Amino acid sequence: MRRAVIAFTAFMGGLIFVFLAGASTAWAAEGEEVRGTLRIQGQPVAGVKITVATDADAPVGEATTGADGAWKVAVDKAGSYKVTLDQATLPAGKALRDPDRGTLTVQVFEGNARNVLFGLVDANAPPQGQQGDGGGGSSYWTRVAQLVFEGLNLGLIIALGAVGLSLIFGTTGLTNFAHGELLTIGAFLAFFFNTVLGLHLLIAAPIALVLAAGLGWGQDRFFWGQLRRRKTGLISMMIISIGLALFLRALLLFLFGGGGESYQQYVAQAGIQIGPIAATPKSLIAMGIEIVVLIAVGLALTYTRLGKATRAVADNPALASSSGINVDRVIRLVWASGTCIAALAGILLGTTQNLNFQMGQQVLLLMFAGVTLGGLGTAFGALVGSLVVGMFVQVSTLWIPPEMKTIGALVVLIIVLMVRPQGILGRRERIG
Amino acid sequence: MDWTLIFSRAVEAGIGSEAIIYALAAIGLNVQFGYTGLLNFGQAGFLAIGAYAIAVTVATFGLPFFLGVGIGLLMAVVMALLLGIPTLRLRADYLAIVTIAAAEIVRLVVRSVALSDTFGGTDGLQAFSGAFYDLNPYPPGEYGIPPIIGFDNRSMWVLTVGWSLVAIASFILFMAMKSPWGRVLKAIREDEDAVRSLGKNVFSYKMQALVIGGVIGSMGGFIFALSRSAVQPDLFSTDLTFYAYTVLILGGAARILGPIVGSMLFWLLLIFIGTGMEEAVNTGAITFITVNQVGAIRLMLVGLGLMLLLIYRPQGIFGDKREISIDAR
Numbered sequence: 001m002r003r004a005v006i007a008f009t010a011f012m013g014g015l016i017f018v019f020l021a022g023a024s025t026a027w028a029a030e031g032e033e034v035r036g037t038l039r040i041q042g043q044p045v046a047g048v049k050i051t052v053a054t055d056a057d058a059p060v061g062e063a064t065t066g067a068d069g070a071w072k073v074a075v076d077k078a079g080s081y082k083v084t085l086d087q088a089t090l091p092a093g094k095a096l097r098d099p100d101r102g103t104l105t106v107q108v109f110e111g112n113a114r115n116v117l118f119g120l121v122d123a124n125a126p127p128q129g130q131q132g133d134g135g136g137g138s139s140y141w142t143r144v145a146q147l148v149f150e151g152l153n154l155g156l157i158i159a160l161g162a163v164g165l166s167l168i169f170g171t172t173g174l175t176n177f178a179h180g181e182l183l184t185i186g187a188f189l190a191f192f193f194n195t196v197l198g199l200h201l202l203i204a205a206p207i208a209l210v211l212a213a214g215l216g217w218g219q220d221r222f223f224w225g226q227l228r229r230r231k232t233g234l235i236s237m238m239i240i241s242i243g244l245a246l247f248l249r250a251l252l253l254f255l256f257g258g259g260g261e262s263y264q265q266y267v268a269q270a271g272i273q274i275g276p277i278a279a280t281p282k283s284l285i286a287m288g289i290e291i292v293v294l295i296a297v298g299l300a301l302t303y304t305r306l307g308k309a310t311r312a313v314a315d316n317p318a319l320a321s322s323s324g325i326n327v328d329r330v331i332r333l334v335w336a337s338g339t340c341i342a343a344l345a346g347i348l349l350g351t352t353q354n355l356n357f358q359m360g361q362q363v364l365l366l367m368f369a370g371v372t373l374g375g376l377g378t379a380f381g382a383l384v385g386s387l388v389v390g391m392f393v394q395v396s397t398l399w400i401p402p403e404m405k406t407i408g409a410l411v412v413l414i415i416v417l418m419v420r421p422q423g424i425l426g427r428r429e430r431i432g
Numbered sequence: 433m434d435w436t437l438i439f440s441r442a443v444e445a446g447i448g449s450e451a452i453i454y455a456l457a458a459i460g461l462n463v464q465f466g467y468t469g470l471l472n473f474g475q476a477g478f479l480a481i482g483a484y485a486i487a488v489t490v491a492t493f494g495l496p497f498f499l500g501v502g503i504g505l506l507m508a509v510v511m512a513l514l515l516g517i518p519t520l521r522l523r524a525d526y527l528a529i530v531t532i533a534a535a536e537i538v539r540l541v542v543r544s545v546a547l548s549d550t551f552g553g554t555d556g557l558q559a560f561s562g563a564f565y566d567l568n569p570y571p572p573g574e575y576g577i578p579p580i581i582g583f584d585n586r587s588m589w590v591l592t593v594g595w596s597l598v599a600i601a602s603f604i605l606f607m608a609m610k611s612p613w614g615r616v617l618k619a620i621r622e623d624e625d626a627v628r629s630l631g632k633n634v635f636s637y638k639m640q641a642l643v644i645g646g647v648i649g650s651m652g653g654f655i656f657a658l659s660r661s662a663v664q665p666d667l668f669s670t671d672l673t674f675y676a677y678t679v680l681i682l683g684g685a686a687r688i689l690g691p692i693v694g695s696m697l698f699w700l701l702l703i704f705i706g707t708g709m710e711e712a713v714n715t716g717a718i719t720f721i722t723v724n725q726v727g728a729i730r731l732m733l734v735g736l737g738l739m740l741l742l743i744y745r746p747q748g749i750f751g752d753k754r755e756i757s758i759d760a761r
Binding site: 175227232234235236238239240242243244245246247248249250251253254257258365368369372376401403404406407410411413414415417418421 | 471517518519522524525526528529530532533534536537540541543544545546671674677678681724725727728729730731732734735736737738739742743746
C-alpha cells in the first residue's frame with residue numbers, strides 16, 4: 001500500500017511538473033496593461049477595435065480582438081485610462097448592451113493588468129423575458145424543436161460521461177465522485193496541447209484522449225486497484241474519491257487559474273438553419289462523434305469477448321473470476337476506456353462553452369441523475385437515462401426559468417428513486 | 433515573515449466562527465454518519481436552510497428574529513423528512529446521491545433570479561442580524577490575549593453563543609448516545625438486519641438520526657449567517673459538506689469530541705498554512721507561486737488530507753477503527 005501511495009504521489013507530482021512549465025507562462029504579468037476578452041454568450045467576438053487613451057485624451061495604443069476575443073494594450077505607468085470600444089467595428093448583429101458605455105474609465109494599479117469588460121448583446125434577439133410566454137402557433141413548436149435538439153446535445157455529452165461512471169460502478173462498486181474531474185482533465189489536456197503548445201485542436205484532442213486513457217489506466221493500477229487489494233470499504237473509497245475530486249479541482253485551479261479559457265479553433269462559428277433548428281456545424285459534428293462513440297461502446301459491450309467479460313464482471317465479479325476472466329484486467333480496461341470517453345465528453349463540452357476548473361463538477365450531478373434514472377451499473381441504462389435527463393433539462397425551460405433547469409432534473413432524480421429505485425433498465429436486486 | 437500575524441490568524445481561526453460553523457455541521461454529520469452510518473452528503477443544504485430562514489424572515493418579511501430561528505429549525509426537520517422518506521430504505525450510496533442533489537436544489541433555488549425578491553439572488557441578503565447583536569452583553573472594545581488573540585465585542589458575542597450551542601449539542605448527544613436509544617443507533621450502523629430482527633423500527637430510528645443531525649446542521653447555518661451579518665447562496669456549495677466530512681474524520685467519527693477538536697484543528701492548520709504561504713510569497717521567500725495560487729494549494733491540501741486520512745487513519749484522532757462505518761453493506 002505504501003508503494004501505491006508513493007507511486008500515486010509521484011504520479012500527481014509528475015502531473016504538476018508537466019503543467020508548471022506551460023502554466024507559468026500564463027501567470028506572467030509584468031508591467032501594467034489593460035486587457036480583456038470580448039464575448040457574447042460565451043462565444044468570443046473577433047476583429048473589434050479598442051483604443052486606450054490617458055485621462056487627458058492622449059492616445060496610448062490600440063488593439064484588435066483576436067480569434068479568441070482577447071485584446072490587450074500595454075500602458076507605461078499606473079493611473080487612470082479611458083478605454084473606448086469602436087462600435088462601428090462590431091460584427092453585424094452584435095451591439096453593446098448599453099450603447100452609452102462605449103468608453104470606460106478604469107484605474108490601472110502598479111504592476112497589475114487591469115481587466116476591462118464590455119457587455120455585448122445580440123442586437124437581433126428579443127430582450128430576455130419576452131420569449132417563452134407560450135404564445136402558441138408555429139413559433140412555439142420551433143422553440144420546442146430547438147430545445148429538443150439542445151437537449152439531445154446535452155444528453156449525449158452526459159451519456160459519454162455517464163457510461164464510464166456506470167461501468168466503473170458496475171465492475172468495482174465505486175461511486176466515483178471524481179468522475180466530473182475526469183471530464184475537466186480531458187478538456188484541459190487538450191487545452192494544454194492546443195493553446196500552450198500550439199497544436200491544432202484536431203491533433204491536440206487525440207493526444208489528450210490517449211493521455212486520458214493512460215491516466216485512467218494508471219489511476220486504477222496505482223491507486224484504486226491498490227485500495228481494492230487492501231480491502232478498503234466501498235464507502236471509504238467513495239469518500240476518498242471526494243478527496244480526489246477536491247484535490248484535482250484545486251490542482252486545475254492552481255495550474256490554469258479560475259477564469260474561463262477556450263480553444264484556439266472552432267470557437268466562433270456561424271449558425272446554420274436546418275428546418276426549425278438553428279445549430280452550429282461544430283455542434284452537429286460533435287453530436288455525430290458522440291453518437292458514433294456511444295454506438296461503438298454499445299457494440300463492443302454486446303459482441304466482443306472483452307465486452308462480454310466486462311458485463312460478466314459487472315454482474316458478479318466472483319463468478320466471473322471463477323470462470324477464468326481476469327477481473328483486474330477487465331476493471332483496468334474499464335477505467336482506461338471510461339476515462340478516455342469522459343475526456344472526450346470534456347473536450348466536446350469545451351468546444352461549446354468556456355473551459356473552467358468546475359466544468360466537470362457542474363455536470364457530475366446530471367451524470368448521477370442519468371445513471372440513477374437508467375439503473376446504477378448498467379451501461380445501456382446510463383445511456384438512456386442521460387438522454388432523458390439532457391432532454392428534460394432543456395425542454396423544461398419552456399415552463400421554468402433557464403437558471404432553474406438543473407433543479408428539474410434533480411427533482412426527477414429524487415422522484416425516480418421513490419417510485420422505481422432500480423431505474424428504467426435496472427433489476428430489482430441491485431438496490432439491496 | 434511576520435510570525436505573530438501567522439500564529440494569531442491561525443489561533444483566531446481555530447476558535448473563531450468558522451470553527452464553530454464546521455463543528456456544528458460535523459456534529460450533525462456525526463449523528464448521521466458516525467453513529468448511525470447514514471451518508472448525508474447534503475449537510476450544506478441544512479446549513480443553507482438555517483442561514484436563509486433567519487435572513488428571509490427578518491430581512492425580507494420584517495418579522496421577529498426568534499421567529500426566524502424557529503422557522504429554521506422547523507424547515508430543517510421538514511427537509512430531513514422529505515429526504516428520508518424516499519431514500520432511507522435504499523442502499524447507502526443512493527442516500528448520498530439524493531442528499532447531494534437536494535442540497536444543490538436548495539442552493540439553486542435561493543440563488544435564482546426568479547425568486548430574488550425573496551432570497552436576494554446571487555447577492556444574498558443582508559441587514560437581518562440587528563436583533564441578535566442588540567442582545568450583545570459585551571461593551572465595545574477589544575477582547576483577548578494580545579498580541580495573539582483579539583476579537584471585537586460583536587465577534588465575542590457570536591463566539592459565546594456559538595460555542596454554547598456546540599457545548600449544549602455535544603452534551604445532549606453524549607447523554608443520548610449512552611442511553612438505550614443511542615445503542616440502537618450504533619447497532620443499526622453495525623448490522624441493520626440484526627436490529628430489525630430484535631423488533632426495532634429501523635426506519636424510524638434512522639429518520640430520527642437524520643432529523644437531529646439536520647437540525648444541528650441548521651444551527652451551524654444560524655451562526656454562519658449571524659457571524660457575517662450576510663448570506664450568499666454560493667457559500668453553501670457541496671464543498672462545505674465535504675469539508676465538514678474532512679473535519680469529522682480528522683477528529684474521529686462516533687466520538688463526542690471528534691467534530692469539535694477536528695474543526696478547531698482543521699481551521700488552525702488551514703489558516704496557518706494559508707497565511708504562512710501568503711507571507712512567504714509576499715516577503716519573497718517563495719517566488720514560484722502567486723498569492724492567488726495559495727488558495728488553490730490550500731484546497732489541494734484539504735483533498736489530499738481527506739484521502740490520506742481515509743487510507744491510513746480512518747478513525748482520525750479519537751476514533752476507534754472498528755466503529756467507523758466505511759464498509760458498504
